[in-house]
Amino acid sequence: MAQVEPSSTLYGLMAEFDTPTALVAAAERARLEGYRNMDAYSPVPIEELNEALGLRRTRLPMLVLAGGILGGLGGYGLEYWSQAIAYPMNVGGRPYHSWPHFIPVTFETTVLGAALCAFVGMWMLNKLPMPYHPVFNVPAFARASRDRFFLCIETADPRFDRHATAKFLESLHPVGVSEVAP
Template structure:
């Protein structure tokens, strides 16, 4: 069994401690770490130094795709493929095209938002190394965790452990990825 070290998991007692610890980890220069809490903690994005999500751009591309796609489709159908005279209105009846264009733009945008979120989060996922820690399950109840992952370029086991301990960790655990 090749047990690869996934990261160092540290437990904190309350959200304030988690926030301070996240700031310290951020200031130490780590990029690949994450915080886990039973509820959203205000100010955590700043404390972790997270940049704006790329999701907006994914949504924009999908929205524009829906917009142009809908206009092309309706123009093709109403003007080239099967023109029908509806109460003498022009075949290229732009105002009447708007509802369908709007709906398709919104539909593809929301697909972009949902599936883009799945993609960026790496979902769906059958298993995560953190679930190897039975203590970690309490993150859905009353405990707060930070995990610095071994993939981070700055990562060494001793330094990461020391940093988390200095930040006031209650327990420290090594998490292995056993597969």
Template sequence: MTRQPWGLMAEFASADALLAAARQVHEAGFERAEAYAPFHVDGLAEALGFVRNRVPAFTFLGGLLGGAGGFFLQWYSAVVDYPVNIGGRPLDSWPMFVPVTFEMAVLGAAFAAFLAMLAANGLPRLRHPLFAVPEFDLAMRNRFFLCLRTDDPAFEMQRARELLQGLHPMRCVEVPA
């Protein structure tokens, strides 16, 4: 019994070739295609159909919760838990709570952004099927790769192989599962 591969991967020599291939693959209906390049390729995410992620929303929510938590902690300790009347000021004088509230909002936003980024990228991932392909180490140097995953709803082995071969890659290999 042979195991189904994780995907099919094509290797391209230039960023322009990768970008054109990504557009054609997305137009062909592949939703989970992945591209790998040694540097940022402008427009590649859009060519693959990536629109938005939720990291900014989680960052805002983390900042809001951090700021509210910092404010509540100060308010509770100054008004409810240990009220001290100093110089006739009101116990809940909010201007003195602003610096810590701001710092806690920034800290909460930073933690939320970091955790959301890790979750959105599926990290930490110590093993990835692409690491088993010997040619893939060139993705960090001078080659560009486009991978069609077998868990994509549009994936059918023969159709995917013909599509990738029609893009004129340097080579096309199966990625073992």
């Protein structure tokens, strides 16, 4: 009980680094140690972290493709339905279904559908907006948006142990290790 109780009031342990290189190395070491429920925080995107943390490819491109297809079909469908079915009107003797005229709008709605999906999909998959998150409880974390790099191993990880994990993080030569309140 004594070991479980404190960690239940903890979100995780966070190590602070001052270079992107140190963060990537730390993430790789932590993954080799068997930690999985962890995240890295940085002021710049670091491509190497994807591999170090074992991130899977995002589903976003498929969402964007679906959005584009829906947008295109929607745009063309709207034109066909309104010009040929809802209110057929003879304009200069052209057929009601004068498809070449419908292409520019179809193109634009395809782009619009894809862009809206890219935007909404990215924020939804990232679960943002999220006004509160435990990592903000660490005072040093304010520099995560400026010049510092953080690795947080969460209590949710099966291998998490308050003392052993803290010791492991210390062994990575961080600037500091802090406890993250939930």
